[in-house]
Amino acid sequence: MFGFNSALVALAASFFYPHALWGTLVLAFCAMLLATQLMAFCVKRAYRGFTSPFVLATWLLLCVLQQLGIEPAPNLIKTGWDWSLPLALQGTLQAFSQVFFQSNNIAGLLIIIGLAIHQLKTTIITVLVAAAIAVVLPLFGVSDWAKAGLV
Secondary structure, eight states: OHHHHHHHHHHHHHHHOTTOOHHHHHHHHHHHHHHHHHHHHHHHTTOOOTTHHHHHHHHHHHHHHHHTTOOOOSSOOOOSOSSOOOHHHHHHHHHHHGGGTOOOHHHHHHHHHHHHHHOHHHHHHHHHHHHHHHHHGGGGTOOHHHHTTOO
């Protein structure tokens, strides 16, 4: 998980700031180091941090950049779907693809296949939970942004 959290921070930085200046890249690198240190802290205390170091480091990066007046690239959010599929299936695939900042059903399907190759039982449970959320979410009358997993 050490490298995974740092890779996710780098992915987030490149997603939110695709035309980053050197200062942004330096801060993103610092956030990647922070994610690694947070994971080391979790391991030393026998806490399963999973991706919490990534989340904390990315939030900090975004907050610092905002305080410095550096705005993310405009029009990053895509609330539409790339295939015409039933809403529950789209929501399920998006739940997996958006972990890697890919709002794409094909990416979601490929991620699910990769997870299933590694551990089928866990993947089945995770897909069922994501599908249940995708079915229940519209019942609460949430916005299209929330349905797309972006709020």
